[in-house]
Amino acid sequence: xxxxxxxxxxxxxxxxxxxxxxxxxxxxxxxxxxxxxxxxxxxxxxxxxxxxxxxxxxxxxxxxxxxxxxxxxxxxxxxxxxxxxxxxxxxxxxxxxxxxxxxxxxxxxxxxxxxxxxxxxxxxxxxxxxxxxxxxxxxxxxxxxxxxxxxxxxxxxxxxxxxxxxxxxxxxxxxxxxxxxxxxxxxxxxxxxxxxxxxxxxxxxxxxxxxxxxxxxxxxxxxxxxxxxxxxxxxxxxxxxxxxxxxxxxxxxxxxxxxxxxxxxxxxxxxxxxxxxxxxxxxxxxxxxxxxxxxxxxxxxxxxxxxxxxxxxxxxxxxxxxxxxxxxxxxxxxxxxxxxxxxxxxxxxxxxxxxxxxxxxxxxxxxxxxxxxxxxxxxxxxxxxxxxxxxxxxxxxxxxxxxxxxxxxxxxxxxxxxxxxxxxxxxxxxxxxxxxxxxxxxxxxx
Numbered sequence: 001x002x003x004x005x006x007x008x009x010x011x012x013x014x015x016x017x018x019x020x021x022x023x024x025x026x027x028x029x030x031x032x033x034x035x036x037x038x039x040x041x042x043x044x045x046x047x048x049x050x051x052x053x054x055x056x057x058x059x060x061x062x063x064x065x066x067x068x069x070x071x072x073x074x075x076x077x078x079x080x081x082x083x084x085x086x087x088x089x090x091x092x093x094x095x096x097x098x099x100x101x102x103x104x105x106x107x108x109x110x111x112x113x114x115x116x117x118x119x120x121x122x123x124x125x126x127x128x129x130x131x132x133x134x135x136x137x138x139x140x141x142x143x144x145x146x147x148x149x150x151x152x153x154x155x156x157x158x159x160x161x162x163x164x165x166x167x168x169x170x171x172x173x174x175x176x177x178x179x180x181x182x183x184x185x186x187x188x189x190x191x192x193x194x195x196x197x198x199x200x201x202x203x204x205x206x207x208x209x210x211x212x213x214x215x216x217x218x219x220x221x222x223x224x225x226x227x228x229x230x231x232x233x234x235x236x237x238x239x240x241x242x243x244x245x246x247x248x249x250x251x252x253x254x255x256x257x258x259x260x261x262x263x264x265x266x267x268x269x270x271x272x273x274x275x276x277x278x279x280x281x282x283x284x285x286x287x288x289x290x291x292x293x294x295x296x297x298x299x300x301x302x303x304x305x306x307x308x309x310x311x312x313x314x315x316x317x318x319x320x321x322x323x324x325x326x327x328x329x330x331x332x333x334x335x336x337x338x339x340x341x342x343x344x345x346x347x348x349x350x351x352x353x354x355x356x357x358x359x360x361x362x363x364x365x366x367x368x369x370x371x372x373x374x375x376x377x378x379x380x381x382x383x384x385x386x387x388x389x390x391x392x393x394x395x396x397x398x399x400x401x402x403x404x405x406x407x408x409x410x411x412x413x414x415x416x417x418x419x420x421x422x423x424x425x426x427x428x429x430x431x432x433x434x435x436x437x438x439x440x441x442x443x444x445x446x
Contacts, residue, residue, distance in 0.1 A: 023047040024056065031060070038068035045077035049084075052300060057081040072102035079111045084300075086415030088119035106134035117395040118412050122251050125395065129245055133164070140219045143226030149238040151183055151246050157235020160225070163190040163211050164241050167354075168373030171195060171261075171380050172392065175402050176243035177203055178260055188232055189240075194354045202262040207232070244393070244402065251393070251401045258405035259382025267359035275363055278343055279318045282365035282433065285383075286312075286342060287374040291325025291351060302370050303388060303418040303425075305330035306337045311426030312368075313433060314340045320364060322357070322374045324350035366432055368425055379403040384438050386428050388421040390414075398440050407438040 027044040034040050041064035048056035058081040064074035075098025082091035095112035099105060109131035116124035132138070141162070147155050161180070163170055170191055181187065187206045191199060196208045209228060216222045228234065248255065275283050286309070289302040309319075321331060321344035331342050350357050354377065361367060362381045369375035371389035378385040384405055391400045391408040400406040409424035410417070431439045 024051055024053060036067060038064045038071060038074065041067065042071075042073045042077060045074075045081070049077070049080060052084075054081050054084050058085070070101060072098050072105050072108060075101060076105070076108045076111065079108055079115070083111055083115050083118075084415065086118075086413065088115040088413065091115040092119060092121075092124070104134075106131045107136065110135060114394065117393050118390075120395075120412065122249075122393075122395050125393070126245050126249055130242070132241065133239065138164075139213070140216075140222045142222055142224050143229055144237050145229055145234055147236045149236040155236035157233045158186045158188050158207075159184050160228070160232075160234045160237040161187060161189045161243075162223070162225075162237055162239045163192065164239050166373070167192045167194065168376045170240060171373070172376040172402065173240040173243055174199065175255075175260055175380060176240075176247045177206070178257070179247040180238075180243060181205070188228075188234060194352065197355045198261050198263065198358055201264070202260060248401050251395050255400070255402055255404055258403055259380050261358060261377075261380045261382075263359040263362040263381055264355060267356055268362050271360045271363045274345075275318070275320070278320075280316070281318060282316075283318050283320055283363065284312075284429070285320045285322045285361060285364045285367040285369075285374075285378065287322040287324075287367075287369040287372065288330070288388075289323070289370065290372045291323075299418070300416045301389070301418065303422040305334050307419060308368075308388075308422040308425065309334045309338055309340055309342070311422050312429050313426075314338070317433070319343065320360070321345075322350065322361070322367065322369065322378075324374070366429065368429065370421075375406075379406045384432065386425055386432070386438070388418070388425050405438070407440075 024044070024047045027047040031040045031044055041060045044060040045057050045064065048054070048060060058078060061074050061078035061081055064071070065078065068074060075094055079091045079095040079098060082088070082094060092112055092115045095108050095115065098108045109128045113125050113128035113131060116122070116128065149155060149159055161177070177189070181203065185205060189199065189206050189208050190211055191208055193210050199208055200206065212223050212225050212228055213221060214224050288305045288308050319340065319342045321342045323330070323344065327344070331344060334340055334342055348356055348360070358377055358381050361378050361383050364383055367378040367383050367385045369378060369385065369387065371387060375385060375387050375389070379402070382405055385407070387406055387408040389408055390410045390412055391397070392402045394412050395401060397411045398407065400408060407428060409421050409428055428439050
């Protein structure tokens with residue numbers, strides 16, 4: 001191994017994976033060369049995290065803290081490691097101590113937020129929920145009006161609901177728009193254009209605008225609202241991810257509704273006919289991953305296709321693919337290994353044609369998905385949905401704080417385990433088919 005330890009810090013993440021390099025092995029080489037250098041241990045922690053080697057993540061983060069107790073990096077890595085192994089109370093304690101070293105450090109606040117929800121401390125989770133907007137990867141926002149909207153506080157002009165995070169996150173947080181419309185009716189909603197048709201059909205009276213993104217030579221990608229605020233008479237704003245904090249803060253309460261979106265009725269009629277042509281129901285929509293390329297980290301969230309489908313009752317059911325992005329060979333593997341056919345509609349672009357996807361989902365008897373755009377859209381159209389994940393906000397068990405029609409199979413205080421999620425999904429599907437409703441919720445298709 002080269003003796004220049006500095007080069008090892010450049011080997012990790014996607015770079016190492018693309019080159020076929022074992023980043024953890026090289027990071028361990030770096031700490032052998034420079035065992036008294038805290039940043040070498042921080043780098044080893046990051047590499048272990050990227051490869052799901054959480055024991056190594058925890059031990060190297062602990063060594064970093066011993067060497068440099070005044071640096072927040074070790075605390076952030078250790079809190080992250082404890083979160084990933086399900087030691088949520090320990091994650092909280094480490095994160096809180098890290099914030100005494102670097103108050104306001106957004107990444108550690110966000111880990112604290114997630115750990116608090118999983119640990120059954122929702123008030124603490126909500127307290128740190130705004131940290132998501134200050135994460136390093138969060139784009140800057142410029143040109144917003146001064147007052148940020150709060151319930152019960154009168155402001156002049158229209159209210160802008162700002163988009164954030166991904167396409168699936170938008171449709172998830174927009175579930176609170178009906179509540180917001182009860183408080184104010186002058187709404188401008190920033191959203192991904194793929195949602196425009198179904199949002200305006202479902203929530204008459206709102207105005208939608210595309211995401212106000214541009215590239216700034218100094219700041220990089222930014223949301224720039226300067227022209228929108230002036231042109232639409234915007235007087236205040238609220239981030240869409242803040243709406244659940246206002247309207248679903250009390251997680252002991254059931255959400256007021258299941259779906260809130262109205263699919264195109266003509267599209268729904270067409271999908272009903274096509275499903276009947278495939279065979280008899282029940283029609284079960286399945287998705288076992290997101291549309292992004294899988295890496296070691298993402299395999300924590302998604303079960304193997306064959307493992308999942310082997311656990312589902314295949315007799316007297318017709319399976320419909322809700323996969324989007326690159327399909328790979330999963331459907332073929334399922335058919336070869338299990339002799340189970342998963343029908344995929346090649347003339348439906350499930351990444352782009354989200355209004356048509358929503359109409360298809362509304363015709364299905366049950367939908368199974370990990371936490372993804374598929375799960376969020378299925379819940380939003382009111383379809384009975386089984387999430388191979390924890391509840392939204394990871395704060396309750398066997399029900400969801402946002403959707404009545406969503407059943408999460410993982411518990412808030414459990415670490416991620418895709419094989420266990422697949423097993424419980426199979427049990428939940430059998431319960432649904434036997435009883436016509438999601439487990440413990442008394443809900444069937446409406």
